[in-house]
Amino acid sequence: MSDPTALGRESRAAARSRSGAFDIPENPPQRALALHRALTAVWANDPGWRGQITAVNHTTLGLRFMATALVFFAIGGILAMLIRTQLATPEGAFLDTELYNQIFTMHGSIMMFLFAIPMLEGLGIYMLPKMLGTRDMAFPRLTALGYWCYLFGGLIMLGALFAGVAPRDGWFMYTPLSGATYSPGINADVWLLGVTFVEISAIAAAVEITVTILRQRAPGMKLTEMPLFAWYMLGTSVMMLAGFPPLILASVLLEIERAFGWPFFEVARGGDPLLWQHLFWLFGHPEVYIIFLPAAGVLSTIIPVMCRTRILGYGAIVASIVALVFLSFGLWVHHMFTVGIPHMALAFFSAASLLVAVPTAVQVFAWIGTMWQGRPELHLPMYHVLGFFLTFVMGGLTGVMLALVPFNWQAHDTAFVTAHLHYVLIGGFVFPIMAAATYWMPQITGRARIRGVGEAAFWIILIGFHGTFFVMHLTGLLGMPRRIDIYPDNPEWIWLNLTSSIFSFVMTIGFALFALDLFLQATLGKRSARNPWQAPTLDWALALPAPAYNFASLPGPRLLTGEPARPALLPLARGEGVLPGAPRGRREFLVTSIGAARPDHVAVLPGNTALPLWLAGAIALFVLLMLSGHYIWTLPALTLVAALIWRWGRGLTTEQDHPAVEAAPGLSLPVHYHAHASLGHTGTICLLFSNGALFASLLFGLGFLTLVTPGPDAPEAFVPGQSAIPAMATVVAGLALGAIGVRLARHAVQGERGTGALWFSAVVNALALLAVAILGLGLMDDPTTHARDALRGVLAGYVALHALICTGFAAFALDQLRRGELANGRTGTLKTWRFWQDFSLATALLAGAAAIMQGGV
């Protein structure tokens, strides 16, 4: 191969200037080894066991997420084996029903919340910075917090399993079965609190992933040209931001109902069990796509490489991702076709459910077209891609069947659905993840695999899987419901079940072999070539295994080749790219603009710290106190959480001015303290978007209970007209004045005289808080009497929490002022605070309006 890159580079640069794109000149080359040493000193984890606790690096944490998820997959798999052993014979004398219920509930919950979601988060966290050409995720401490929350939440659920008090109401926890009356004991609380805990990590990851994709792409990597995997992860994380809040809200409501007797789902006091189902599936359906999209991103990355070509239909694929994100929020009702829904609604949701198959079909055909366009080579990842086609297409087709209401009425809640969901989840997630593992293992470990074991594992898994689940379609059509432990009166199911059970053990052997293959590769494999697949993406333009800092210098427009990534490797390692080395002795990377990825500023990151661990530990303490019913003691725990969050904020401050950084010849960039739109800015918007989804779910609940629920009439309504109006007006006025105050403070800070404005904001926010407290504790009706009052109580609590947060921001800003951190245009926390203040004001207004309107109904 003569050197095509130099030539390519020239013509690309020409093309760039024609399309109005920008250019960044190269830095002078340095000695690669010296750069490596300097960067490692700054970016590496602390040595020894401390390093495991204080690590915030995305490579470490991404791998840790994935490894932990793998352990949970194994545990979930063992539970599946117990289920299949029980079902192998009709009398199934092996587990008693109570235990069996715990086991299938834990199997489903572990697989969904502790395996699939963390696995895809880990993949994104590990891979995205490498693919996008940056050095870490946007908020490294948040990555670590997410991991610890996941680990502790998972451990709490596992602990419950071993103590025999695991959740037992099925992975969707339908009320009233999961309510206090029919599920006494802590089993259900374990699910509600444990899963919510784990969800904190999902939200954290979603915020980070969104910000990283939007703001940290290598300069010149336009949004419309970034690797498809990033598009898929962007879609996934936006769905997580919007999709998890309904479940968090539902869990919080049910936990409040169970712990304090506020009725939300209890019919006798005006609640509605269907509200739970709506909120659950508002999360649950998008969840399916949240799991599928990253896997599809893996396929879109691997298939072209395995076929020596480029992906076909990039634009069409991006369009289908966007379509999926929107459509998947409009079909949750297809999980509720049998609950008694008006039949026009049935027809609508049936059509919508079919429509969502179109973007999926576009992707499947684009992948097949890519294979036609290239020359497929049967490497091991390609086996798993073929396993995906074979399995997922069948699952998709049974999904289309289930979207037809009449058929759904027969097949719903039978073994047919169990078969369908495993075809989709194992076909659409596990096979692609196995493809990803075999594809990226050389990148992760720097070693090549041992031939033969992986192929054997693939065939055994494939045969085991289809042997287990194919017959289950028939078992379901012959009438076997899901979630039963015995079937003594139905000899016609015996052979089918026995077949499933036997093949499920075959599948388990296959998975064990797969794990063995990974282990052998990591320990015994020979050194791998630098880019064994000749892949074009930047994740292969690294030394193997990846160094802590990823890139010694960041790829600029001249090095974004789109050809096999290899030619970029040397210049990057020699520091010819942007922002080379670590000359200022701190962790730095480049932040770019959202669309065209123009260099915007340089972000300085916090280093290794154990703070995320302590914060997660404090939250775990709160969860454990809730579980053990020591509700009063949760207050000190919450105070501890707040104190640690304060500490966290302190880590982001600076009391000096920072000179601009010369990132490349002639390219001088401000440091983020002085930047207009920092990463924190984008992250706050993401977080508030998610918070808005939470609030919208709350309003949805209020509307649903008011308009749809047939329940008993509410007792004499509290009319927010007379006594309450002054209090409500005070809340809104306090928050509004706070919003003015924070703006005044920002202006004043330029002149270093913000004290007055800050004190003013602090006082009015505290006043708003006081007014909500008076409203909630003194004026509103007892929340335990009726669902309407309970939901209003929650609304008041939501507003109170936000008033408290705004007061906290004011206090924090005052502290910053005292320390001299607000000066010379460094606005510290003021900008984030302003977002929160405006958000709190808007939600308080809406909450008040909703309460008044509902009073009028």
Add this chain to the structure above:
Amino acid sequence: MRGWKVKRLIMSAVPLALAGCDTELSALSPAGPAAAQIAWLWWGMLAASSALFLLVLVLVAMSFGAPRDVPARRWTHTLGVGFSLAVLSVFLAAGLWVGERLVPRGAAAVEVRAHAFQWGWRFTQPGPRGMVETHDVLHIPAGEPVDVIVTAEDVIHAFWVPRLAGKIDAVPGRQNRLRLQADEPGRYAGMCAEFCGVGHAIMPFEVIAHPSEDWPQAVTATARDADSDGGEQ
């Protein structure tokens, strides 16, 4: 926790005497119009899906070989959007057509009530002298449409007689209506199809369709009711 064991003993004392017992709960051996329509829908979908599945497999298999110059739009637009929309429209039309015929329109001549609780069923139906309440056995006339009003006492259950019709949930606080019809007199097995706690697997019931000339004279409280304090009212 073991209360249901006793109930199981009682249940087995009243054997579910059924001809062709290996299809007792099979949605694929329909015995009434609703179940029959759905079964046809299933066979149609199975045929279509098998064809689609084969098509995809063939396309994948054909991709192995020398690179070809392929127009991207043919794959993403023609196949991805056009073809799949066409196929899905056919599916949707079939689904709506069948669904339309399952909707309970107008009043059925006979209305019975099914009330689910942890863990059993209480049915209320017309008898020789007014309404009769029975446990775990529902009497209906054969050859006529019957509306079942399904309710629940405690948690969510589901009423399902696979050979007669699809299922419908029994939700506390709500009344759901399911229309079914047994073409021939006979006994049809049913069961709870929504997870409802430790007794979920042992919540079967039976629908007895009487020849219309015997109905409602033949409706009597069952032996089981004597044990479980139900009985004629």
